[in-house]
Amino acid sequence: MVNGHDDFETRCFRCLRFAYTCSYDGTWTAGGFICGYCMKTKWTLPAADCYFAQHLTARGFEIEKLDAALKHVKTWGTAVDGGAHIGTWTAAMAQRFATVLAFEPAADTFECLIQNTAGLDNVVSLRVALGRAAGRATITDDPARPGNTGSRHLCDGDEIEVEALDEFRIEDLAFLKLDLEGYEYFALQGAEQTIKRCRP
Secondary structure (H helix, E strand, O other), X not given: OEOOEOOOOOEOOOOOOEHHHHOOOEEEEOOEEEEHXXXXXXXXXXXXXXXXXXXXXXXXXXXXXXXXXXXXXXXXXEEEEEOOOOOHHXXXXXXXXXXXXXXOOXXXXXXXXXXXXXXXXXXXXXXXXXXXXXXXXXXXXXXXXXXXXXXXXXXEEEEXXXXXXXXXXXXXXXXXXXXOOOOHHHHHHOXXXXXXXXXO
């Protein structure tokens, strides 16, 4: 029991995870139970995820890798966050770049991306996967990493839209981040003209 509530029914009202998945670390507020993770960070995660909460900081996930990459940026026009997940890197990029295009095909993580970047007027979030050319695909979980929504990958199917980055005709691409779980090569093929033109 947590505060008189059944262990298996109590959820954090913010991230919707069950209390038992975070060892009941948290507190009760007027809005309901809030887990310790949500008390410490601002990030919204999908209910299906049981991996990222323990790895997120107030600034995001492995944000030091982004910090290192940004040291090489020369101009600050448009950034692309391919495989934006819940938007921790998108939010950080929005502090530096004029525009950030955030691509995230999975419905639940896309919803979190929208919530986590709310109020950032220079972020354009697109529920699209990046690939070699326009088409359709399905996104599926990695059975070797259950509960890790960041490990989902594309496969044959018709559930989500796939677009080539070249079709967006970006004229000032300054930074290109791709974290596509094995689909990066195809996304680079679809971005060839943009990369040649902008040299990010």
